Amino acid sequence: MATRRDYYEVLCIERSAAPDEIKKSYRKLALKYHPDRNQGDADSETKFKEAAEAYEVLSDPDKRSRYDRHGHAGVNGTASHDFSNMGVEDIFSMFGDLFGGGFGGRARRGRGADLQTRIEIALDEVATGTERTITYTREDHCDVCGGTGAAPGSRRENCVTCGGYGQVEQAAGLGSIFGRVVTTCPTCRGQGSMVSTPCKQCGGRGRRPKERVVTVAIPAGIHDGQAVRVRGEGEPGEQGAPRGDLHCYVTVAGHPFIERHDNDLVCRVPISFTQAALGATIEVPTLTGRAEVRVPRGTQSGQVFRLSGQGLPDLRSGRAGDELIQVTVEIPRKLDKQQEQLLRDFADTEDKSVSPESNGFFEKLFNYFAAEDPK
Numbered sequence: 339m340a341t342r343r344d345y346y347e348v349l350c351i352e353r354s355a356a357p358d359e360i361k362k363s364y365r366k367l368a369l370k371y372h373p374d375r376n377q378g379d380a381d382s383e384t385k386f387k388e389a390a391e392a393y394e395v396l397s398d399p400d401k402r403s404r405y406d407r408h409g410h411a412g413v414n415g416t417a418s419h420d421f422s423n424m425g426v427e428d429i430f431s432m433f434g435d436l437f438g439g440g441f442g443g444r445a446r447r448g449r450g451a452d453l454q455t456r457i458e459i460a461l462d463e464v465a466t467g468t469e470r471t472i473t474y475t476r477e478d479h480c481d482v483c484g485g486t487g488a489a490p491g492s493r494r495e496n497c498v499t500c501g502g503y504g505q506v507e508q509a510a511g512l513g514s515i516f517g518r519v520v521t522t523c524p525t526c527r528g529q530g531s532m533v534s535t536p537c538k539q540c541g542g543r544g545r546r547p548k549e550r551v552v553t554v555a556i557p558a559g560i561h562d563g564q565a566v567r568v569r570g571e572g573e574p575g576e577q578g579a580p581r582g583d584l585h586c587y588v589t590v591a592g593h594p595f596i597e598r599h600d601n602d603l604v605c606r607v608p609i610s611f612t613q614a615a616l617g618a619t620i621e622v623p624t625l626t627g628r629a630e631v632r633v634p635r636g637t638q639s640g641q642v643f644r645l646s647g648q649g650l651p652d653l654r655s656g657r658a659g660d661e662l663i664q665v666t667v668e669i670p671r672k673l674d675k676q677q678e679q680l681l682r683d684f685a686d687t688e689d690k691s692v693s694p695e696s697n698g699f700f701e702k703l704f705n706y707f708a709a710e711d712p713k
Contacts, residue, residue, distance in 0.1 A: 342410050345392035353406070357397065364393035450575040450582035451477075454565070457586050459556060461593040462625040465650050467558035471551060472586070477573045478548040483537035485574065487544035492535040497526035504530035529576065545574070554586050559601070559653035562590040595623045601659030602649045606666060609633060614667045622663050624648050631663050639667035 346353050349363045367389040376382035395401045395413050404412035457470050479485030488494050496502035500523035507520050522528040536542025552571055560566070565585045572582025590598070597604045607622055617635040621628050624645065631643050642664045649659025673681065 343388070345396055345405060348388050348392040349396065355396075360393065360396050364389055364397075449580045450573040452572045452582040452585060454585040454587060456589055457554065457556065457566075458589045458591055459560075460591050461596060461598065463556070464560060464590055464598075465558060465625050468556050469553055470556065470586075471553045473549060473551050474584075475547050475549050476571075477545045478550070479574055480537060480540035480544055480546050482539040483544060485544045487533045487537055487540065487542045489535040489537045492533075494531040494533055497523060497530055497532050499523055499525035500530060502530045504528040552584070556586075556588060557653060559651040559656070560588050560590075561653070562588065562598075564588055564653075596625065596661075598650065599662075601652050601657075603659070603661040604664060605661060606664045607631075608668045609637070609665050611667050611669060613637075614639070614665070620665075624661055629661075633665060637665060637667075639665065641665055 346355070349355075349360060349367065351359055351363050355363075368386060371382040371386040371389065395405050401413050406412075453474065453476055455472060455474055457472065459468055459470070480487070482490065486494055497504075500506050504523055504526065505520050505528065506523050523530070526532055533542045537544070540546050550571070552568060554566055554568055556566055565587045568584040568586065570581045571584035574581050595605055603625070605622055605624075607620060609618065609620060613620070613633060614637045615635065617637070618633050620631055620633055622631050622645075623629075625648070629645060629648070631645070633643070642662050645661040645663065647658045648661035651658050670677075
């Protein structure tokens with residue numbers, strides 16, 4: 339879709355809509371725009387997929403919260419499906435619980451289940467991108483029967499109840515929208531075929547838990563909580579349907595000195611009041627090592643200095659942010675006699691030229707109180 343409409347607008351609901359309202363609206367739109375009822379209508383298929391995308395986000399509390407706060411940008415990069423490239427039948431298999439088991443009497447061979455895991459990376463790895471090799475366990479095809487569930491030398495046979503379709507059709511009451519109800523076949527449980535002699539290794543399931551090792555490429559600029567999708571590394575689908583995906587959610591570990599703010603980095607550095615008054619060159623940490631920052635005379639507490647291009651790259655454009663050095667002026671808690679006398683001598687020399695801001699403030703304050711005094 340060239341332009342992504344507001345998901346609430348797509349589903350024709352208010353932003354305060356309850357989960358049941360979201361589900362009801364999506365079901366109504368999906369049935370309205372299903373290609374079976376709009377043969378050859380490309381616009382209807384686009385709207386069908388658009389509604390599925392909106393429902394996937396708004397039906398998930400976490401994704402909905404992100405979307406409410408940040409719009410489409412809030413759900414970019416999170417675990418989601420590319421509905422624009424997904425077949426109509428795959429979408430119906432994903433949300434099959436909303437449609438009473440099927441539509442139009444055709445079998446729905448569901449894609450495999452998605453899996454998820456977590457990966458932790460350091461902040462400096464966000465700057466460069468990195469890789470992680472992970473080990474996880476997934477349901478996979480049985481090595482003995484090749485995933486058929488049938489013992490070697492035997493084979494699966496079409497279900498006699500549904501004729502291999504995986505669904506059965508029954509006449510519906512007057513209240514039915516389409517005049518019939520399509521449900522999952524109770525004999526083969528939607529698979530369309532049966533095993534007469536089950537494989538002993540997997541018990542006829544066709545699947546067994548297997549350990550899997552994959553290397554995941556994590557792009558530079560990724561944010562904490564975003565996911566990297568590894569296509570086809572989920573569990574196998576039903577009889578030839580595509581595998582699911584593996585979603586790797588990234589956790590970015592904290593840094594001892596540096597905080598992230600979008601693509602910029604912030605480092606707070608304490609300096610002495612003499613450094614602030616007289617000026618100094620200080621060393622500050624960056625993600626690539628040390629850097630020097632010149633603090634000019636008269637620097638105020640909270641003042642910020644910018645190291646251009648020393649931040650993190652944007653996930654999409656690759657353009658780097660900056661590192662912001664914020665200095666905080668520390669006041670000594672204890673003074674020896676010599677230090678105290680030096681400060682008292684300095685205090686006696688203070689005038690408007692030394693502290694123009696504070697003197698200007700107190701002059702305004704004096705005038706303000708004078709105006710308020712009824713005398």
